[in-house]
Amino acid sequence: MWFKNLLLYRLHGAPGDAQESAQAPPLDALGDALEAHASRPLGSADARRLGWTAPAGRLGSGQYVHEIQGHRLLSALRQERLLPASVVKEELDEQVADIEASEGRKVTRKEKTSLKEQITEELLPRAFVRSQKTDLWWDTRRGLIGINASSRTRAEDILDLLRETLGSLKVTPLATQTLPIRAMTTWLNDPATRPTDMQLGDQVELKAKGDDGVLRARQVDLDGDDIQQLLETGRQASKLALGIEGRLNFVLHDDLALKSLRFGDALIEEADHADDGDDALLRLETDFILMAQALTEDIERLIGWLGGETQSQAPS
Template identity: 55%
Template structure:
C-alpha cells in the first residue's frame, strides 16, 4: 500500500465526481485478463485485491484506485530467430528470398502462433485522489507510466483535465540554492546524502550517495556552475524522499513515527480495514508533504488559462 514513488498532478476539472458516480464510470473498464490472442490489457481492479471487490475506497476525501496492466512476454529475439528460420526455409523452397512485404506477413503469423504460449506479467499502479486539495498522485517511477493510468481514467470518465504539479520557481534552481546557501533551507527539512548535479553543457554529471551535501566535493561542483537535478530530503517526522527537477518524487520512505501509528491500530484481522487505515494515514502525509514542498519551492505555478 505504501507509495514508493509519486507523480503529482493538479486537477483542473470543475466537475465534482461523487463516489457513486466515479464507481459507476470505472465499472465498465474493470480489468479482465488477456486472452490468448491479446498482447496487452489494462483495467481497473479492486485495491484490496482478493479481499474485496470495491473499485474505489474513499476515506476523509482521499480516494484510492488501482489499475492493473497485464501483458504477454514475447521476446523480440525469439520472434527474430523464428522469422529467420522461416525465411531460410521459404527461400530454399521457392528458390529466391521473400520480399519485404512477405517478411512482414510471416512475422505477423509468427506472433499470432507464439502469443498464446507466452507467459503473462501483471503490474499494479495505485492512484491517490485528494478531493479537497484537488490533487492526483500516482505511485509510478516514471511520468510515462503515470500518464498511462491518467489516459485510462480520462477514457473512463469521458474527460479529465490535469496538469503536472509545478512550482513557480524551477525545482532545480531552488534545490541548488538550498545547497549553496544553508540559511535558505526551510525549517523542518534536512538535506539528505543523495545528490545529482548537472552542468548546462556536456561537462559531466556528479551523482553521489552517502555524500555530505555541505562537503567540499559538492561545493566545488556548484562553484563551476553545476545545478541540482536530484536531491534527497528528510522531512522531519514525515518521510525521506528524493526530489527531482521535474517534481517527480522517488525513493519515498515513511518515518518511523508514521509507521508506528499503524502498529498501534487493531485491524490485523481485517485486511480491508488494515489497507484503508494505512491508506488514510499515507494520504494525509502525502497531502501535507505536497503542500509543504510547494511552499518551500516558492508556491505553485499558476495554470495557463484554457483555450476558448
C-alpha cells in the same frame, strides 16, 4: 499500500464551480464507472490491456474505490504479454532460411515483415502475462491526484484510463513558482537558504549546462568540498535526497516527481498499532488514510519550499 513514488497532478475546476462535479463524481457513480472499465483477462490476440482493479484485491469484494475523509484510493492493473524480440527474430530467421533453401531465392523485405507479423500473432497466445498494479490517490478536497508510478509515461496511461472512465478529466502536472532544479541548486550552494524543517540527504544528481553529462553520487556529504567544487563549475542539481523533520524521506526530481519515498518510523508504528481487528480490508484503509494525511501536509510544505504553486492553465 505505502507509496514508493509519487507523481502529482492538479485537477482543474475550483471547488464550487461548474467543473467540480465533473472532476470529483459521487462515490457510487465513480464506483460504477470504474467497474465498467474494469480489468479483464487478456484475449489470445491481446498484447496488453489496462483496466481498473479492486485496491484490496479479492478481499475488497469487488470494491473499486475506497474513500476516507475525502481521500480516494483507486488501482489500475496493467497486463501485457512478454514476447521477447529475440524469440521472434530466431523464428523468423529459421523460416526465412527454410524458404530460401527450398525455393532457391532471397526473401524480400516485404515478405519478412509479413512473416514477422504472422509469427508474432502465432506466438502471442503462448507468451507469459505480466501484471502490474498501480495505485492512484485522489484528494477530492484539494483537487490533487498522486500516482504511485516511477515514470511519467506510466502515470499518463493511468490518467488516460481515468479520463476515458469519466468522459472528461482536466489535469496538469503540479508546478511551482520556483523550478525544482533552481531551488535544489540554491539549497546545495547556500545552507542558509534551506527551510528550517528540511533535512538534507546523501544522494544527488548534478547536470552540466553543456554536454558534459550527468554526475550521480550516493552516500556522500552534500556539503563537502567535492560537491561544492562541482557546483562552482556551473552544474545544477536535477535530483536531491531530502527529508521533512523525520516524517518523510524522498528524492526530489527536477520535474517535481518524488521517488524512493520512505515514511517516518512514527507513522509506520502508528499504523502497526492501529486496532484493525486483523481485518485486512480495514488495515488497507487505515494505512491509506494515514499515508494520505501525511502526504497532504508534506506536499504543502514542499510547495512552500518552492515558492508556492503556479496557476497553470487547464488543458483545452
